[in-house]
Amino acid sequence: MxxxxxxxxxxxxxxxxxxxxxxxxxxxxxxxxxxxxxxxxxxxxxxxxxxxxxxxxxxxWEVASYDLGTAYGHIAIEVEDVYAACDDIKSRGGQVVREPGPMKHGSTILAFVEDPDGYKIELLGGGR
Missing domain, CATH: 3.10.180.10 (2,3-Dihydroxybiphenyl 1,2-Dioxygenase, domain 1)
Known part of the structure; x- marks a missing residue:
C-alpha cells in the first residue's frame, strides 16, 4: 500500500x-x-x-466558497532553507502566515504559508 x-x-x-x-x-x-x-x-x-x-x-464549477472546517491541519513540504523559501514566496506575492523560526517547544525550523483558499502549508527545513 x-x-x-x-x-x-x-x-x-x-x-x-x-x-x-x-x-x-x-x-x-x-x-x-x-x-x-x-x-x-x-x-x-x-x-x-x-x-x-x-x-x-x-x-x-458552481461553488464560490468552502468552509474549511476545524479538522484540517496542514500539508507539510520539506524545503532546503525555510527562510529563503519564505522570502521567495513573499517576493512572488504569497502569504506567509507564520514567519520562519524554531518550532514552539522544539528546535525544528518551520514556517506556514497559505494558499489562495486559505489552506495552510507547513514548510520544514531539510533534515528535520
Whole structure:
C-alpha cells in the first residue's frame, strides 16, 4: 500500500495551480474537465504519480466558497532553507502566515504559508 494523493477543493483553479507551481515548485501532472459533473481535477506534485504522493485540486464549477472546517491541519513540504523559501514566496506575492523560526517547544525550523483558499502549508527545513 502507499498514499496516492491528498485532495483539496479550490474555488479558483487557475490561481491555485499558479500558487502550487510557481510559489511551491510543483508541476502540473494532469488535468481533466468533467462537463457532465461540472468539475475539473488537476493533479500536481514534485514527481510522477507512479512514484510520488501528489496533490489533487478539485474545482466544482458552481461553488464560490468552502468552509474549511476545524479538522484540517496542514500539508507539510520539506524545503532546503525555510527562510529563503519564505522570502521567495513573499517576493512572488504569497502569504506567509507564520514567519520562519524554531518550532514552539522544539528546535525544528518551520514556517506556514497559505494558499489562495486559505489552506495552510507547513514548510520544514531539510533534515528535520
Amino acid at each position: 502507499r498514499l496516492l494523493h491528498t485532495m483539496l477543493r479550490v474555488t479558483d483553479l487557475e490561481k491555485s495551480i499558479t500558487f502550487y507551481t510557481e510559489l511551491l515548485g510543483m508541476r502540473l501532472l494532469r488535468r481533466k474537465d468533467f462537463p457532465e459533473g461540472k468539475f475539473t481535477l488537476a493533479f500536481l506534485g514534485y514527481g510522477d504519480e507512479s512514484d510520488h504522493t501528489v496533490l489533487e485540486l478539485t474545482h466544482n
